[in-house]
Amino acid sequence: xxxxxxxxxxxxxxxxxxxxxxxxxxxxxxxxxxxxxxxxxxxxxxxxxxxxxxxxxxxxxxxxxxxxxxxxxxxxxxxxxxxxxxxxxxxxxxxxxxxxxxxxxxxxxxxxxxxxxxxxxxxxxxxxxxxxxxxxxxxxxxxxxxxxxxxxxxxxxxxxxxxxxxxxxxxxxxxxxxxxxxxxxxxxxxxxxxxxxxxxxxxxxxxxxxxx
Numbered sequence: 001x002x003x004x005x006x007x008x009x010x011x012x013x014x015x016x017x018x019x020x021x022x023x024x025x026x027x028x029x030x031x032x033x034x035x036x037x038x039x040x041x042x043x044x045x046x047x048x049x050x051x052x053x054x055x056x057x058x059x060x061x062x063x064x065x066x067x068x069x070x071x072x073x074x075x076x077x078x079x080x081x082x083x084x085x086x087x088x089x090x091x092x093x094x095x096x097x098x099x100x101x102x103x104x105x106x107x108x109x110x111x112x113x114x115x116x117x118x119x120x121x122x123x124x125x126x127x128x129x130x131x132x133x134x135x136x137x138x139x140x141x142x143x144x145x146x147x148x149x150x151x152x153x154x155x156x157x158x159x160x161x162x163x164x165x166x167x168x169x170x171x172x173x174x175x176x177x178x179x180x181x182x183x184x185x186x187x188x189x190x191x192x193x194x195x196x197x198x199x200x201x202x203x204x205x206x207x208x209x210x211x212x
Contacts, residue, residue, distance in 0.1 A: 076174050082163075102200075105122050108186065118151060136151050154198055162174065163188075
């Protein structure tokens with residue numbers, strides 16, 4: 001199955017699905033270009049929600065993941081939402097050509113650093129008057145091809161505080177793991193509900209599709 005077939009199939013399927021609750025009212029596209037943009041928006045939104053669901057499952061099951069079923073002892077393995085999300089995003093990119101990326105202005109893993117487009121979006125998310133949960137989306141042309149850019153803000157949940165809360169309140173074994181693997185960690189000290197960063201989706205599109 002080719003990357004082009006995967007993208008076209010997903011877009012065709014998701015065109016008929018309503019957008020997730022994101023703060024943006026669904027459009028009523030009439031032209032082929034508007035319909036394609038709506039399909040790309042829906043695809044990016046659903047991929048974002050899928051990654052957020054995966055991260056949430058990992059977050060709420062940390063005790064199961066880190067507790068031995070034999071001895072009952074707790075041993076932190078580092079299999080946290082951010083790590084799993086990064087690996088899944090990379091694997092998905094290799095398989096489909098669509099990049100799904102976690103990013104933030106306060107980094108733990110430097111490989112998730114935002115590019116210029118993502119940084120500008122994250123700065124907008126952080127503005128006091130920015131509507132919560134509202135994504136930013138844009139079609140960017142480049143030469144003969146282009147990309148569809150989409151990013152949705154991510155907020156700290158209670159489960160996130162296990163690794164992103166105040167340092168003195170993080171379990172000692174988790175804190176030591178983070179200090180060893182991420183000596184330049186900037187991703188602690190958060191409160192529940194605070195903006196953590198965003199999930200960014202980049203979908204490659206061809207020039208003929210852009211000209212519709």
